Amino acid sequence: MQQNQPHSVLITGSTSGIGLAIAHCFARAGHHVMLHGLADGETARALLSEFSGYAGKQGFSSANIATEQGCAQLVADTREAIGNPSVLINNAGIQHTATAHEFPAEKWHQILAINLSASFFLCRDLLPAMRTAGWGRIINIASVHGLVASEQKSAYCAAKHGLVGLTKVLALENADRNITANAICPGWVETPLIQPQIENIAREQQLDMESARAELVGAKQPMARATRPDAIGELALYLCGEFASTITGAALPVDGGWSAQ
Numbered sequence: 001m002q003q004n005q006p007h008s009v010l011i012t013g014s015t016s017g018i019g020l021a022i023a024h025c026f027a028r029a030g031h032h033v034m035l036h037g038l039a040d041g042e043t044a045r046a047l048l049s050e051f052s053g054y055a056g057k058q059g060f061s062s063a064n065i066a067t068e069q070g071c072a073q074l075v076a077d078t079r080e081a082i083g084n085p086s087v088l089i090n091n092a093g094i095q096h097t098a099t100a101h102e103f104p105a106e107k108w109h110q111i112l113a114i115n116l117s118a119s120f121f122l123c124r125d126l127l128p129a130m131r132t133a134g135w136g137r138i139i140n141i142a143s144v145h146g147l148v149a150s151e152q153k154s155a156y157c158a159a160k161h162g163l164v165g166l167t168k169v170l171a172l173e174n175a176d177r178n179i180t181a182n183a184i185c186p187g188w189v190e191t192p193l194i195q196p197q198i199e200n201i202a203r204e205q206q207l208d209m210e211s212a213r214a215e216l217v218g219a220k221q222p223m224a225r226a227t228r229p230d231a232i233g234e235l236a237l238y239l240c241g242e243f244a245s246t247i248t249g250a251a252l253p254v255d256g257g258w259s260a261q
């Protein structure tokens with residue numbers, strides 16, 4: 001990273017899964033991390049205690065980023081807790097599966113708001129300071145569904161394809177200021193987000209959970225194993241390092257060959 005100094009890193013949706021793993025990777029590397037997600041006070045305290053052994057500062061915000069105001073709240077909470085972030089990792093996301101002709105409007109709006117619009121508002125609010133500083137890193141956790149489609153995921157695919165497009169525009173607009181913007185596009189990752197889909201397969205096909213997991217992952221990925229969340233964290237860390245300074249506007253698949261087909 002710039003001059004090897006610790007950076008202030010905001011990771012949305014870092015109470016569990018990929019976001020939590022990313023937060024540990026950055027904290028382990030000595031950076032200040034802002035944890036965020038929908039969690040009550042007790043869960044937040046337990047989460048912060050997980051990070052107490054790291055050298056950098058930590059903060060937590062439970063701002064609901066489904067609205068523009070919630071995003072502004074998260075920016076304010078972050079600046080107060082760890083200073084102005086020079087690294088923004090848009091990771092918070094939700095999923096709902098149904099065919100387009102049966103998709104509830106409320107779920108459509110929620111998925112677009114959290115998986116796409118929140119990333120836009122946070123980038124918009126944090127870019128001016130990054131541009132003034134002449135250094136910044138934006139990493140959007142998209143999905144293989146930002147590159148290819150699957151049935152039953154109209155809102156999720158629309159949001160993630162949108163996030164990849166947003167990433168490319170940000171890369172172009174900020175190329176002159178030492179700011180990179182990249183999307184990471186995971187296939188299946190072992191997190192709570194995919195649990196309901198495993199349970200559906202187990203129920204529908206009367207399989208045990210292990211067989212249902214293999215069925216879910218193998219149906220799409222030539223490598224029929226899910227990616228570890230910390231593999232996404234290590235890639236995000238690499239994208240903030242010296243050797244990644246000209247990687248920008250990329251959508252990087254981490255998907256066991258899914259999108260190569």
Ligand SMILES: NC(=O)c1ccc[n+]([C@@H]2O[C@H](COP(=O)([O-])OP(=O)(O)OC[C@H]3O[C@@H](n4cnc5c(N)ncnc54)[C@H](O)[C@@H]3O)[C@@H](O)[C@H]2O)c1
Nearest residue numbers: 013014015017018037038064065092093143188189191193
């Ligand atoms: N798990 C996978 O297989 C997989 C694959 C590809 C992409 N992704 C993407 O990676 C990201 C993280 O996924 P995960 O599996 O770790 O999910 P997760 O369900 O474990 O965590 C989601 C996080 O988002 C937060 N969140 C959700 N709604 C919010 C809201 N309205 N306001 C604030 N925070 C909110 C939750 O509190 C939590 O911290 C998502 O964007 C997801 O689409 C996941």
